[in-house]
Amino acid sequence: MLKDVSCQIEEHKIIGLIGRNGAGKSTFLNILAGHIKPTAGKVTIYQDNPFNSITTATNTMFIEEGMTFPNGNNIARILEIAKCFYPNWQQELAEKLLQYVGISLNGLYDKLSKGQRSTFNLVYGLSARCAITLLDEPMNGMDEAVRADMYRAILKEYIAYPRTIIISSHHLKEIEHLIEEILLINNGQVALHKELEEVQQFAVRLIGQPEQLEPYRNHALFERNEGPLAEIIVEKKYFNGHSSIQSEAVSASDVCKYVTANRMGGIDDVFK
Amino acid sequence: MMYSNNVSIWKNIVSQVKWKLGAHNSAVLTIVIIQLIIAAIANHGSMRGSGLNNMQVTEYIYSLDSVMMVSVVAVAATCIALSSKRTQSDNLAIPTTRLTASISTILFIWIITFITTVTAIVSQNLVQVVKILVLDLDIIGRTLVPSVTVFFVFYFILLCAGAVGYFIGVMFSLSKIVTILSGVLFIVYLAKVEQNIFIWLLDESYGMFMLKILLIAIVFYALALFVNNRQEVRRG
Amino acid sequence: MNLNIDGTTPIYVQIAEWLRNEILAERLVADSKVYSQYQLAELFNINPATAGKGLTLLLEEEILYKKRGLGMFVTAQAKEMILQKRRGETLQQLARELVVEARRLAVTDDELIELVQKMQRGE
Structure with missing residues (x-):
């Protein structure tokens, strides 16, 4: 799944882990959580190898869609158990958040709807206040209103108790306001690892006549010819400010899209 | 910078055992109820003729047979379920490693086998007391005080059943086909070639029997631990 | 409080711009304390580091100054x-x-x- 991942993540940051479906985001998080042993390479979290380390396990919270809790335990009992295992557990916070989103403490986890489950998982993950909090597509299945609330909850909790949060999404726009850095994974490799602002400044969209844009074509991340005007996206460093070419900023989300696109011309190529 | 929370493996194991006892208390309860039912039914009928043997201890074992049988099956089934994918996945909601998860499961099995041993013997006695008091039956040559030997023989047999069950479960989650095939092959081998393994097991004093069965149990727990440690902890 | 989230203008630039407007409107006057990066983060629902970058930008422009341990304040000439x-x-x-x-x-x-x-x- 992952081939060539080399990166260093500083503590107490919120990192956006971005990538298309199947890019290797979940595998990456599973390795950090110590659930999977990498077949090659080395992972170190605070001088510890996370695989099979009880210290990492206690200080790491990994929230994902497939997580389960023992059948027949009600929500209150699950919280009680968490209190025994996680030294920083915030019981009051968990109860208040669950009450706010309307999840009853007496209910069974297995009876929750998909969206409620995601909400509960996230509340569980935030309340544990683990030094390393890994959130794999935490908002899956939640409705719009709860999503917004939950993003705000992540932010508030982060401010209250700074920790390293890695939040994965294939939808950068949704988490852009929340994150400090982007880690873009594509085909099992790190495609970009930069501060959000740098990604926003990473590329430019050039619009002009095709022959004007010709010199930029070999650096193009994306190109499109529609009628008399052509459009090319290149890394900013290749563009020297040619005056007759119109240049536009490219949003971080578009940068990620173009960097990970497997077809140069996008969907338009299919219809040629 | 280091983590703010350092946790000892031992503390984690103890917490996990407690957690498992809470999470699976219904399984233990089910075993106890089955034991009670069997104890009540079995002693009523066919076991009447059990007095043939002179030895009191043997008689106890004999009369405990049916309870023993179901207990063995129930414990083995519970232990197979303990290593199911779902249970392993549940384990990941709390901090764990493969080692602490396996060790705490084994400790948990030891505890539930102990509990079911006690309840098996108590249920047996309970049924007898009821019979003496309510049905006014006179049961000759039985004592209501459980013998230490009986207790340990029973306990070790269940420990062994748990070990085998847990091992099967672990193998099963590794590969279903391999487990079933090797299981069938093993049984065929025992039935056809190595029939005297049972003779080897039973044909000596209780002390030797317990020692042998304990050895088998330890081998299976160790195998399960070994196999489990080679597997990745992962949500299915 | 709403930010332009089309993703083309960096958020920290917008934060700096908002603070400049607050100063122009005299809701923040000389030598008054400005919002901390955490207050700004909560106010705009953004990452505190991003808010911090907005403040740093104004610090570099000498529109704000820092008092050790107390926070940032508006300069007289802001x-x-x-x-x-x-x-x-x-x-x-x-x-x-x-x-x-x-x-x-x-x-x-x-x-x-x-x-x-x-x-x-x-x-």
């Missing part, structure tokens, strides 16, 4: 500097666009000046 800068940059930029557009529409210089004067009189 409002004046912002005004100067806006006149220099923003107004010039707008004027440039106005002139370009006027040429495109074949508006003469006199007509344009008259238009601006009319606007100033509030007609």
